[in-house]
Amino acid sequence: MTPLCEFRHVGFAYPVGAHGRPPFEIRDLSFSLAPGEVLGLIGPNAAGKTTVIRLLSRVLDPSRGEIFLAGRPASRLGRAAVARQVAVVPQDVPQGFPYTVEQLVLMGRFPHAPGRFFESREDLEIAREVMAITGVETLAAEALDRLSGGERQRVVLARALAQRPRLLVLDEPTAHLDLRYQAECVALLRRLHKDDGLGILLVSHDLNMAAEVSDRLLLMAGGAAVSAGTPEDVMQESVLEAVYSCRVVVDKHPATRRPTVNVVWPDGR
């Protein structure tokens, strides 16, 4: 089966920053993501997680190697074609102008007909459908700046689903959600990828959530892959301690038997 996306020996370096600090680099990164698979991308700050998202959505282009989307080199696809395959769910959305929820969700239809001036009836139907899926249909006429953080998060997810992507990239999806919505969000994602064969790249600081939801994990540090495999393979005490430079205990979740990690705080009893 052709992977939804594949990084082959991808390298990228930002231009040299101020103060002569060496630029951040992605080095020789290779991984792939199959249809219906959930891949968790984890790693400490400055591991290169955000850069991977930017490379995947063609905000940045790699300087070495090649990224393939459904078997075709991404560098030969137009921006809109990439956006029809890959949808990014950002952590939040700027609120300079008071767009309504429905207007924001409809923006997700742009890559399907960039030349159209107004969205079609079909676009409107798709927008209503994804707003219903994410439970924001009653907010359709609300201005974005009047929503809570959790509501905005679900609106942003609806916008990404309106792109009808084959691969959904989630950037810290539960950052603004309380426990109940975290659980609902996870349930929603499970349902989506089971029903539609949607691939999911889950980028998260939350190792336990990533281990719980993902089929495989990719652990990055300093711009390179450190470990990849099943959650049990990657969530090894020795590996995590080396990457995060702190003491951890890996256990099994009492209900799901998935690995969970806890920090052993310094000065602990």
Add this chain to the structure above:
Amino acid sequence: MRAEGSHMTGGARLAWICGGLLVILSVVVLGSLLVGAAPVAPATVFELITGRGPGQGTERTVVLAIRLPRIAAAVLAGAALAVAGAGFQGLTRNPLADPSILGVSGGAAFGVVLGQVSGLGQGIVEALGLTALGFAGALVAGVAVYLIASSAGGLPVHTLLLAGVIVGIFFSAAITVLISIVDTNRLGGVIYWLLGSVAPIPPAALGVFALATAAGLWLVLGQARALNLLALGDEGALELGVDAQRVKRRVFAGAALLTGTVVAFVGPIGFVGLVVPQALRMLLGPDNRVLVPAALLAGGAFLLVADTLARTVVAPAELSVGVLTSFCGAPVFIWLLRSRAGRTSP
């Protein structure tokens, strides 16, 4: 209004809004034809504009050769400024942007004065030359403001406004120097022109004005949907398949062309580009596909009302229309700045 609008398709809603604004504009045009320093009976005005009036005479000259071209110039200038304002606001993601506040008008004015002191007059070739110089000046000022403001990283609101003010002051100083060198006696006239004032424009030059306005409108309106997505930030827009740099270049070129044209024909009239799109955004929402066409019509009506007041309230003398729009626009700007500050502070 907004809830009602969501049940209509975008096109139907736009048609209703533009239809309503067109009616308002027509009423304002008619009203403006009827009033003026020289008294002309309403019946005579109607006869003249429907082509049934006397073939010559003072009344014919007043209505068809003085009032009508001046009305056309005011409507075009207001329309162009409001569209330019909406474009700059979308581009900078900042509802306080406006050609005069961003210093773009100042740059355009410098270009136009440069043309005038080198002897360009009122014919069609001269009109084209002045428009081109205004456009060039607007581009230079716009790029300068952008470079100054973005050197701090991003485009923070206050840095952008400050850069605009600085560039504006620089160009007005440059204009003063230019005039002083060439002909000190003309300084007073130029200062009056710098406040912005509408005068009857010959038909051929009016044609140039209309064409340049249409071209600028086409550049901005053609990117209206993508301009909406730019509100998500450059990265957010790129992720949705928008070529952010191309959109910005086109909208900037269109807004600068509109600004340069208005400055070439009626001078740098302030605040129209701020007040009109801002008021419309409150009434109609931020969607540029509705906002830009609405700004075109409402801007034309707004400046025509202002200009009609300017030539009637102190008749037979005249106020400069730029003075009127500034009196009206400055309080709105201060109010906006305060309400923005109130929202961002905890």
